[in-house]
Amino acid sequence: GLKVNSHFIFYQNPTVISFPSGPELIPPGACKSLNSSAIYANNEVNLAEVDIYGFDYDYTLALYSNTLNKMIFDKAKTFLIEHFKYPEGIAKYDYIPNFAVRGLHYDIQKGLLMKVDAFHYIQPGTVYRGLSPVPDEEVLELHGGTYHIPLTEDSGFYGKGPKVKQFMDIFSIPEMTLLAVANDFFITNDIEYDPVHLFKDISEAIGMVHLKGFMYKWVMQDLDKLIQRGEETDAVLHRLVSNGKKLFLITNSPFSFVDKGMKHMVGKNWREFFDVVIVQADKPHFFTDCIKPFRRLDDNGDLRWEKIKSLDKGQIYKQGNLFDFLRLTGWRGSKVLYFGDHLYSDLADLMLRHGWRTAAIVPELEQETKVVSTYRYALSLTWLQALTGLMEQLQIHRDQESKEVFREWQEEREEAMIKNFFNPQFGSIFRTCHNPTYFSRRLSRFSDIYMASLSCLLNYDPTYNFFPRRTPLQHEAPLWMDQLCTGCVKTSYMEEMSHIR
Ligand SMILES: [Mg+2]
Structure with missing residues (x-):
């Protein structure tokens, strides 16, 4: 009878299924390319075409300590x-x-x-x-x-x-x-x-x-301890400006707070880097509301009553709305790339309504790419795919024993990608056991590119072209088994099955 479990087939009897053992189990090169300082593309973005860089402040320009x-x-x-x-x-x-x-x-x-x-x-x-x-x-x-x-x-x-x-x-x-x-x-x-x-x-x-x-x-009070990687933010801004890019800032935070942090990270002349600075913008309404006008803050931080007819460098503006912003600056479409950490408040409307390019800051990537690059993770993932392939094949056998084995494998499959590779309670923010998460789907819908922090930009030339990897759609993808080792598992497994029966 078929009293073997799936581990046995793979690990105890490698001659039955010619599945390689040891480090070769990981598809070559699959994990080495993961790098927490890389920028990942959901959609093609050519930095050479981007003239204007916009930023959110909290958790985008300023990363905070836990x-x-x-x-x-x-x-x-x-x-x-x-x-x-x-x-x-x-x-x-x-x-x-x-x-x-x-x-x-x-x-x-x-x-x-x-x-x-x-x-x-x-x-x-x-x-x-x-x-x-x-x-x-x-x-x-x-x-x-x-x-x-x-x-x-x-x-x-x-x-x-x-x-x-x-x-x-x-x-x-x-x-x-x-x-x-x-x-x-x-x-x-x-x-x-x-x-x-x-x-x-x-x-x-x-x-x-x-x-x-x-x-x-x-x-x-404690900028040194609470703001992280300020030098890198400084380096990014320097580099963009020296390459002739225009910068702007749209934040919900008040000016005094942003000013302190920016002085800490970039220096007291930070405002010279930015063509437009907007504080207390009330995002996401900033992107959808057409009514609230911009107001200028004077040097004492008091609101001025004059009508705003242009957004000038060196000034600080409060509130406002994106429609006025587009009218006053003329910064439209793909030449603008906006960076933010909040998929809804920062990025969704820009992507869906206004056609700016968007970049998501996802600090969790640093930890998650580290885990995904480990041998242990790759082994589990390879095993999960092999097991799924075996189940796909086994289900055509309707006898009681096959059904029993299928059930056992099903259980094993549920445990294969144990979530405590990541957060012990909730696992990865990007995946459930077998699907992308709700968060993941939103991330791919609302961001053209995503990265762990702004500093990742330092690894790329300002004319770099980000190409998303062409991953197969379901109807284009090989079967689970073929994907693994071009049929060797399948053929050997089917042979073995016929011997057993
Ligand atoms: Mg933010």
Whole structure:
């Protein structure tokens, strides 16, 4: 009978299936090209055609240390207890670094944090209530027997759905962590509460950290510790300007804050680098609103009442809207490349409505490309593909034993790409077990190119042409088996099967 498991076929009996062993298991060159300082292209971008470079500020020009997340968490936790009168017991929870990852969805009514794939399905094993995982059976029960999240409940285009919110920016990591610990407090102490109130109050408490100026104050007090890779931002700006490029800045942050940070990174003459500087822009509305006019800030930081007829170098403007910006600058279409870290607030409208080229800053790439380049990961991935190929072949056999083996392999396949290669709770921000994530799909839709940080630009000539790799569409791709070792696994496996039967 067929009492072998798939490991046995591959590893114990290499003569049956002529599958190479050792390092050759990794397709040659597949992993060596991954580099955390590379820029990846979703769409072709020729830098020679880009005359104008635009930037968001927070997490684009200024990258912040993880310490800031803990500070935001602690302050918001204090607001939750002191301002919103939540139980003192929540105070005992410390910040948990690496609990949450960007791009997760949160079910506001059920109080569940979870990872959703590109097809709106929850990834089993990635649902958390408080700090504890929710068993798959319970997740199914809670969603009427399916892992699917209907679009009506979900985030729509901008992640702000009525029932399920997607956390898309890096600032939301402390918010997700605070939600998790506060839910955990109520659950473990068996106290009845309304998760909807908790969500709203935590969202306001986090907002207070920003609105009351705490975050700005901390960063300005400790620029050295909290702002990272400032020299590299400086180098990028220098290089662009010396190549005759025009630069502009559109940020939601206030001028005093941006000014301090930019002076720290670039020097006191930083404004000479930029042709247009816009602060407190109120993105994403900046990109869709046609009404709010630009206002000029004078040297004292006071708002002027004059009508704005041009956007001049050396001046600081507040608010405004993209339609006026396009009219006043004439900077349209593919000659503009805009960099931002928020896929919705920074990039979506530019891509969908205005035809600027877009570049996403995704700091998580640094860690994720490191993992993907490891031998252990490559081995698991190769194994996953081999196993999937075997299953594809085996399913034509309808006998009981074959069906049994298929079931075993199915289980093994679910465990093959164990998520703890990455974040132990939620795995990679780019992939669920077998699909791209919701985040990934948005990233490829809204960004022409993406990179871990602005400094990656330093590795490319200013006339570089980024070509996306031509990956096969499903109908163009070889079968799983052929892809691996051009049929040798398949043929040998089929031969072996016929002997066994
Ligand atoms: Mg930002």
